[in-house]
Amino acid sequence: MNRKEKGALTAAFTGGGGKTSLIFYLAKKFSSQGKRVIVTTTTHMAWEPKRPFADAEDTEELCRLIEQYGYVIAVKHKAGQPKISGPEPETLKRLSGFCDLLLVEADGAKRLPLKVPAVHEPVIPEFADVVVGVTGLDCIGKKICDTAHRPNDVAEFLNKKTEELMMWEDVVKIAAAEDGLRKNVGEKSFLVYFNKADVLESSDVAENIIKKCREAGIEAVCGSLKETMRPEGNMPEVSWNKEEMRDEAGTDHAGSRKQQTVWE
DSSP states (O other), X not given: OOOOSSOOEEEEEEESSSHHHHHHHHHHHHHTTTOOEEEEESSEEEOOTTSOEEETTOHHHHHHHHHHHSEEEEEBOOTTOSEEEOOOHHHHHHHGGGOSEEEEEOOOOTTOSBOOOOTTOOXXXXXXXXXXXXXXXXXXXXXXXXXXXXXXXXXXXXXXXXXXXXXXXXXXXXXXXXTTTTTTOTTSEEEEEEEXXXXXXXXXXXXXXXXXHHHTTOEEEEOOHHHHTOTTOOOOOOOSOHHHHHHHHTSSOTTOHHHHTTTO
């Protein structure tokens, strides 16, 4: 495969609540449409040996696997280690020349629904086109100490105690704040994906979240990876255009099928 003259569309994923699942869902979806996809990270990801993997420095092998599978995980991995780690910044940038879509996990949350970033987080590539902040709505109604990564930081951010419950308003506050999910976004396009909308008792909660985010100038989608990844699901197609994908994210009602699958 020849190196592309232009770099890939690069999306960085931050926050908690399903980043890795969303990344691999998108990798599978877009690769099935003929797009060449590379998955990588600027931090760490769980090692999944059944997925196509190449050392990020081995361009010959990663190109071979893209040809075979449509996507590849291009990172660094030491034998026997449960985690894979991101390549050097110059290698990460170079990866964008070998694919159409570069999906970068740029944050960690230890599989918990939400977080607020520490001083050194998130690690968003400077060349990223879009940042997707992810939060799991299953945090709503639960104690901060039971549902947040670094609960003391989250409690301090919200001016609450760790034993207090997370409310939907708290989720919006984290999503909209420049020291919350918008941290280090700068002038890049920004979208919030609220995962696990299927656990909400009422669609009113999702509608309120979307409304408040849009009032704050934030594009937001409430959906469910559990629903979109069901084998019997009939997914709509979307065009391969960054602006059109962003427009679609902002033109539908909360909780609708279209919003649940906006990245497809």
